[in-house]
Amino acid sequence: MAEITYRQALHDCLREELLRDESVFLLGEEIGVFEGSYKITAGLLKEFGPKRVVDTPIVENGFVGMATGAAMLGLRPIVEIMTINFIVLAMDQIVNHAAKIYAMFGGQCPIPLVIRTPGGGGQQLAATHSQNLEVWFAHVPGLKVVAPSTPADAKGLLRTSVLDNNPVLFLENLALYNVKGVEPSSDYMVPIGQAKVIKEGTDLTVISYSRMAAVALDVARRMEQENNLSVEVVDLRSLRPLDHETVINSVKKTNRAIVFEEDWRSFGVGAEIAAFVQEEAFDDLDAPIKRVASLEVPLPYSKPLELATLTGAKQLIESINELAPRRRRR
Amino acid sequence: MDIKRKQQADAQGAASVSDQAQPSLPEGEERDTLLNYYYQMVLIRSFEEKAQEMYNKAKIGGYCHLNLGEEATVVGFCNGLEPGDYVYTNYREHGYAICRGISPNAVMAELFGKETGCSHGRGGSMHLFDLERHFMGGYAIVGGQIPLATGASFAIAYRGSSEVVACQMGDGTTNTGAFHESLNLAKIYQLPIIYFVVNNQYGMGLRVDQGSAVGELYRKACAYDMQSWRVDGTDVLAVRDAMSNAVKIAREKHEPSLIEAVSFRFRGHSVVDPDRYRDREEVQKERSEHDPITAFAERLKAAGYLDEQGLLAIEERAQQDVDASVKFADESPFPSVEKFMHGLQEYVYAPDDAAVKGK
Numbered sequence: 033m034a035e036i037t038y039r040q041a042l043h044d045c046l047r048e049e050l051l052r053d054e055s056v057f058l059l060g061e062e063i064g065v066f067e068g069s070y071k072i073t074a075g076l077l078k079e080f081g082p083k084r085v086v087d088t089p090i091v092e093n094g095f096v097g098m099a100t101g102a103a104m105l106g107l108r109p110i111v112e113i114m115t116i117n118f119i120v121l122a123m124d125q126i127v128n129h130a131a132k133i134y135a136m137f138g139g140q141c142p143i144p145l146v147i148r149t150p151g152g153g154g155q156q157l158a159a160t161h162s163q164n165l166e167v168w169f170a171h172v173p174g175l176k177v178v179a180p181s182t183p184a185d186a187k188g189l190l191r192t193s194v195l196d197n198n199p200v201l202f203l204e205n206l207a208l209y210n211v212k213g214v215e216p217s218s219d220y221m222v223p224i225g226q227a228k229v230i231k232e233g234t235d236l237t238v239i240s241y242s243r244m245a246a247v248a249l250d251v252a253r254r255m256e257q258e259n260n261l262s263v264e265v266v267d268l269r270s271l272r273p274l275d276h277e278t279v280i281n282s283v284k285k286t287n288r289a290i291v292f293e294e295d296w297r298s299f300g301v302g303a304e305i306a307a308f309v310q311e312e313a314f315d316d317l318d319a320p321i322k323r324v325a326s327l328e329v330p331l332p333y334s335k336p337l338e339l340a341t342l343t344g345a346k347q348l349i350e351s352i353n354e355l356a357p358r359r360r361r362r
Numbered sequence: 363m364d365i366k367r368k369q370q371a372d373a374q375g376a377a378s379v380s381d382q383a384q385p386s387l388p389e390g391e392e393r394d395t396l397l398n399y400y401y402q403m404v405l406i407r408s409f410e411e412k413a414q415e416m417y418n419k420a421k422i423g424g425y426c427h428l429n430l431g432e433e434a435t436v437v438g439f440c441n442g443l444e445p446g447d448y449v450y451t452n453y454r455e456h457g458y459a460i461c462r463g464i465s466p467n468a469v470m471a472e473l474f475g476k477e478t479g480c481s482h483g484r485g486g487s488m489h490l491f492d493l494e495r496h497f498m499g500g501y502a503i504v505g506g507q508i509p510l511a512t513g514a515s516f517a518i519a520y521r522g523s524s525e526v527v528a529c530q531m532g533d534g535t536t537n538t539g540a541f542h543e544s545l546n547l548a549k550i551y552q553l554p555i556i557y558f559v560v561n562n563q564y565g566m567g568l569r570v571d572q573g574s575a576v577g578e579l580y581r582k583a584c585a586y587d588m589q590s591w592r593v594d595g596t597d598v599l600a601v602r603d604a605m606s607n608a609v610k611i612a613r614e615k616h617e618p619s620l621i622e623a624v625s626f627r628f629r630g631h632s633v634v635d636p637d638r639y640r641d642r643e644e645v646q647k648e649r650s651e652h653d654p655i656t657a658f659a660e661r662l663k664a665a666g667y668l669d670e671q672g673l674l675a676i677e678e679r680a681q682q683d684v685d686a687s688v689k690f691a692d693e694s695p696f697p698s699v700e701k702f703m704h705g706l707q708e709y710v711y712a713p714d715d716a717a718v719k720g721k
Binding site for chain 2: 089091093095096099102103106107124127134141173196293
């Protein structure tokens with residue numbers, strides 16, 4: 033089966049959408065002449081010209097608002113924010129405007145807007161260039177938030193995001209761009225709000241998203257071979273709307289769950305999932321839900337400190353060993 | 363104001379409404395057009411006074427900001443545009459909405475929170491909207507409307523159609539990042555937009571010269587190599603002509619520009635503001651000497667277009683329209699709570715249906 037990188041999957045989908053619909057255009061910092069900080073948009077300016085691939089100055093609030101205004105008139109902008117850390121400068125336009133306009137004006141004006149942006153740490157980029165701020169957006173009604181972990185889902189979710197009539201925050205991850213996976217068919221679509229069991233198992237469930245879902249899958253496979261543990265992995269893929277059903281079904285099967293996220297622990301995805309699982313499936317739980325997340329500090333630069341701060345496979349393995357049913361523990 | 367501050371303010375070009383009497387009406391103006399401007403100005407005055415009354419009776423909730431004293435600015439702004447042009451405003455927008463063709467009924471109903479309101483009771487006073495009339499919203503975050511309006515003009519340029527966007531804002535807004543970012547974007551992309559600053563001399567309670575390093579706000583546009591003008595906001599024709607000129611430049615040359623209309627707020631920032639930071643006498647003086655409606659009435663009379671009787675007839679018509687809007691709003695139903703509770707997702711998210719695409 034043909035393989036493709038996460039980067040290539042995004043690039044191909046952007047290109048296909050530009051070809052498919054004249055009202056789709058790209059804008060962001062350094063996406064044209066420079067071909068994108070992470071080269072997702074390489075070659076697109078040359079192919080589609082400056083009308084469809086718009087280089088913007090460094091004005092996140094300005095160009096996100098401009099994209100939202102263009103969406104109000106029916107265009108379908110796809111914004112690239114260089115990294116999620118810079119999205120903070122555009123919060124007013126995203127939270128107070130893009131997320132509100134449809135409801136606040138009585139359903140008269142949809143906002144078909146996609147904001148693509150990579151998050152994540154581990155590249156020694158220190159405190160202001162390594163954050164995972166997606167939960168801020170997942171908190172806001174009016175936004176949708178998706179966070180694919182594989183090239184196929186990246187392509188399938190980007191396509192549905194472009195077709196959606198609402199503002200979608202499309203979360204990427206720096207460490208996923210070079211990851212390879214199965215190339216999906218050209219019409220592959222992933223519905224927003226649908227999680228996926230990416231590995232079946234019976235002993236416990238690991239719930240994750242974006243890069244950590246890929247790490248969880250690796251860990252689960254390894255532990256199955258090495259430790260004879262059967263770990264189920266649920267890749268959320270979307271944070272808002274959040275697919276309760278897939279998570280609950282898995283917990284009902286395994287009776288134990290870990291939420292694994294690269295973000296800080298407090299007020300995070302783990303907190304949200306632990307809350308709704310105990311609300312909806314308390315009697316099915318054999319143990320408290322565990323949260324595996326990063327230390328709650330601004331991420332340090334120095335490599336040993338960075339490694340100590342970020343969560344990863346090691347922390348997940350420890351947590352699985354703690355939570356696994358006793359009969360399975362070694 | 364103490365003398366030192368006054369001198370400072372003058373040196374910075376702080377605005378005040380001109381003490382010169384407004385000029386006699388120019389040749390070549392259609393009588394019906396002028397009388398319609400007068401009607402629109404009086405309608406806004408009556409509507410806003412009624413809104414204050416209804417707020418006091420608790421028919422209207424939340425914040426409520428009135429256009430009292432700014433009628434010539436509002437009517438001049440709206441009449442410099444063509445019907446298909448797009449308008450974005452701030453939260454002090456009742457008059458703009460009415461003047462752009464949203465019926466007073468739908469505006470009053472919105473203030474009352476009724477289903478028949480122009481935003482179906484979801485937005486209230488600060489969030490009036492009508493897609494069909496290209497009234498693209500009142501916005502309550504200071505400066506929030508400016509990037510959006512810039513984006514609307516981007517869409518027009520992208521499609522190659524001939525409309526323009528007019529983006530209204532207050533004086534305090536010219537200090538925000540959104541203002542400066544947007545002007546820069548409009549200039550580098552050559553967008554058909556008019557930024558329209560209503561300088562009513564106070565951002566809530568802060569005088570313009572206390573909040574802005576540059577008192578002549580129109581000069582801020584020069585940082586973006588953009589044409590700009592200051593105009594007397596109490597003179598409806600001066601405002602309209604400035605708008606028409608800027609609209610022509612935007613439509614024909616795709617050049618953005620900026621207008622500063624110097625105006626005066628008759629009352630506090632909002633209906634609940636007792637206005638203690640302004641000198642009573644100053645306010646009274648402005649109100650009696652620079653009432654844009656009185657000034658325009660004098661010009662109409664002097665030109666022989668209308669006598670006292672005619673003025674009264676127009677005022678009565680406006681009052682009737684406002685009274686009818688209250689009756690309509692009163693009798694309209696509130697949005698259904700049941701429907702709301704059973705369709706929260708439908709309330710928040712647009713359906714995935716090409717038919718609902720914005721225009």
